[in-house]
Amino acid sequence: MKLLRFSTLVVVGLTLALGATARAATIDTAARQALLLDMTTGTVLFEKNADQKMPTSSMSKIMTMYMVFEAIKQGRLSMDDTLPVSQRAWKMQGSKMFTELGNRIKVEDLIRGVIIQSGNDASVVLAEGLSGSEEKFAEDMTARAKALGLANSNFMNATGWPHENHYSTARDLSVLAQRLIEEFPEYYHFYSEKEFTYHGIKQGNRNPLLYRDIGVDGMKTGHTEIAGYGLTASAKRGDRRLVLVVNGLNSMQARADESARLLEWGFREFDAYALYKAGQPVEEAPVWMGRDATVPATVAKDLTVTMSREERKGLKVTAKFDKPVPAPVAKGTQIGRLVIEAPNFSTREIPLIAARDVPQLGIFGRIAAATRYMVSGSVD
Template sequence: MIGVVRARAVLGVAVAVVAAGVGAALSLPAKAAPLETIAKQAILVDMTTNTVLFEKNADERMAPSSMSKIMTGYMVFDALKTGRLSLDSTLPVSERAWRMQGSKMFVELHNNIKVDDLIKGMIVQSGNDACIVLAEGLAGSEPSFAELATKKAKELGLRNSNLVNSTGWPDPNHYMTARDLATLAERLIRDFPEYYHYYSIRDFKYHGINQGNRNPLLYRGINVDGMKTGHTEAGGYGLTASGEREGRRLILVVNGLPSMQARADESARLIEWGFREFSTYALFRAGETIEQVPVWLGAQDTVPVTVPQDMKVTLARADRPGMKVSLVSNAPVAAPIRKGDVVGKVVITAPGFPGKEVPVVAAQDVEKLGFIGRAFAAAKYLVFGS
């Protein structure tokens, strides 16, 4: 029988404890006031809670243009972390890299260039030549590098991406999606925090030529600290951007915009909207006792339950007053119980919010009663009904 056992407050929200079946976790996105964008593809994600705040054609294949260089960056940073490269390593410039068109770092033919400079050339100057030097240094050739990069993309969960070069140079078989780019950006930030600072460098001088970072949001004072622009005729103007404010990190991907100015203005508008209209609320800390759940035939009558990781939820600020938090379990839970066993779930609901479910686990072991104890408990149940 389903019934509320008790309630307590978390952040001013009543937490109801309910006996019921345990279901599967729900996915987000959160909801806010309707939003439109002129971008052909877009996605805005709160990285702190992996919550999609807004999306438009996010799974549509598109030409990622130079935003592809985030994947090249990931591969280079992985090589640095595993020791295959160092920032002081030097890589030779092939004629193919030297002749490469488009945005350039202006590498010198047959010169050996430090990896640190090549990374800056790839990120700040969007150098196609720098990307090819790095790709050839890692895999021997750019096609071989592209094969490795596509394989790594699949491992990272990029479900609809195929890379045939290191630069984003136009090719009908070179594509990604906005969602995949957002996932890639998140993984790069999480996996290589020691190298993310390269994306906030505003200018870099090489071979006597000083070039500014093409990410327009770095200059707008809105807490954006990365990542990469892109532009081709097929893809239009695009930007993958990330910024942090008050402990929240947002990732934005837009593509298919008609001009550089539209890219700058629309990207700023969307990321400001995400920071303004949404907030992240901390509900429970990992290891914190949420409640005591009744135990059947256990050496103790209840077991404390907790969440295995800090529990936060992102939702529209306007929906915060209507948020409800419930602890649902198959109480009483039969002993024996082992620490870490899933014994229920926390369910969060709010108006305009599709809901979120997080498993709760036993915070300690509970042994099963011996024969005499079980017999006594059974007799007690027959007499008193509980």
């Protein structure tokens, strides 16, 4: 049987950057490493040395908190559990929660001690409580990170304390931040709390963007001499959420100002647009030997696009079917693909699926259709 190729232009006038890197708008940064991600579509709006391994200092504690939240969700730990403070935890230097040697501290307090106060001592208490030792916890962190797809991350401790084999990348941290926000929404509120008092000592959240009215509701700062000043931040405006990772800045002020500038740019220069809803017909696909001549093609999930406000023109979206779809057609079966092309964007292909069932013709109908094809060479 001769097979025909069908391609139908279905949309013009939008620019797509779904799960890709948007390159239309440009900006630079003083940070050594940076990545700005639109979580709505998984689109990278900006990156600089995003896959360069770097010391992550206290931004490593995002992974520590991922492990803690996962343990709570799995029932291996609870907010009301208490964990003992070892001498190792008590003696930790740097930022501290000021735990007391030998005391037992509620997990919920330890979480605030890590997230708000960036407590190295609290991080070690949680690590030892979950894995028996900080060394074992670091091994567990690395293994879990690999399972999450953080291919360029390795953890030697729970705090981000400098170590030549303790590193991550801006891209890995952005993925980790997204996973934590999506998987543990019931615990994410800790990151927006601006202060916490423990042992009579009140400390403010070290995230400087929480104190600016720009939509930031988390996540974690970091600083060591070798790493410079870093920040993983997340901001939400309307239905959009951006995740930003910067590292290698030369001061606290530069970290705050540069992070705010990049987030503002991301919200200003780009937007997310709904293209198709799941189940909405995109195009009619031709059917061979079916009771219906065509079947509506649709997308399996809502299709939202992130695009530069200056690059909304020039998009070409094409529904492609390599051949008539043979009946019977089952709803949900992939029957084609949606090809999205635009200047300065990588071509994307989205599966098109059948929106409904199409039964096969009866025996006499199939004979008639085959006869028409032999006479005319067409499946119509």
